[in-house]
Amino acid sequence: MLKALKTILFIFVISLLGACASGVTRMDGVALDSMPKVDKTVKSISVNLSNDAKKLLADNMQFNQDTLRSTIERSLNAQNLIKVESSQSLDIEITSFRVRSAFAAVMFGIMAGHDNVEGVVSIKGVDGKVLKQAKVSATYALGGVMGGNEVRMSWLYEEFAKHTVSELSGISVK
Numbered sequence: 001m002l003k004a005l006k007t008i009l010f011i012f013v014i015s016l017l018g019a020c021a022s023g024v025t026r027m028d029g030v031a032l033d034s035m036p037k038v039d040k041t042v043k044s045i046s047v048n049l050s051n052d053a054k055k056l057l058a059d060n061m062q063f064n065q066d067t068l069r070s071t072i073e074r075s076l077n078a079q080n081l082i083k084v085e086s087s088q089s090l091d092i093e094i095t096s097f098r099v100r101s102a103f104a105a106v107m108f109g110i111m112a113g114h115d116n117v118e119g120v121v122s123i124k125g126v127d128g129k130v131l132k133q134a135k136v137s138a139t140y141a142l143g144g145v146m147g148g149n150e151v152r153m154s155w156l157y158e159e160f161a162k163h164t165v166s167e168l169s170g171i172s173v174k
Contacts, residue, residue: 041086042123043087045072071161091124
């Protein structure tokens with residue numbers, strides 16, 4: 001009986017450790033600390049949905065593109081990375097997202113899958129040429145008891161913004 005309880009506890013702890021994650025995959029293969037020193041500011045930010053992501057809106061009503069954009073903009077402003085005189089722009093294409101219903105998150109927790117936001121972050125020069133590009137993702141799998149829809153979505157948006165800022169500034173996420 002004690003062994004079974006320990007096994008269940010171990011599985012639960014391991015599930016929690018992988019419940020929330022985020023990351024960046026650089027599409028140019030260049031390591032963050034070896035990138036050339038370039039302008040680390042942008043003059044504009046755009047967040048758009050890919051055609052596949054647009055199809056997901058009907059089943060994921062809690063996802064808010066404008067809230068994600070404002071979270072990213074707030075994070076960039078906090079680091080003084082938005083400058084009118086910059087020659088670069090930041091274009092983000094959201095490629096996929098999923099938001100569990102509050103009921104599923106509370107009742108089934110991690111067993112209901114995870115909430116996620118994934119996209120391609122592109123830093124473009126004045127001519128529109130892509131200077132740097134990376135895939136950014138954030139995943140939240142804890143149950144709704146740990147936070148309602150707003151808490152879960154806020155965490156996803158903040159993590160996505162954190163990785164976007166690190167891609168632009170060249171400072172790795174801690």
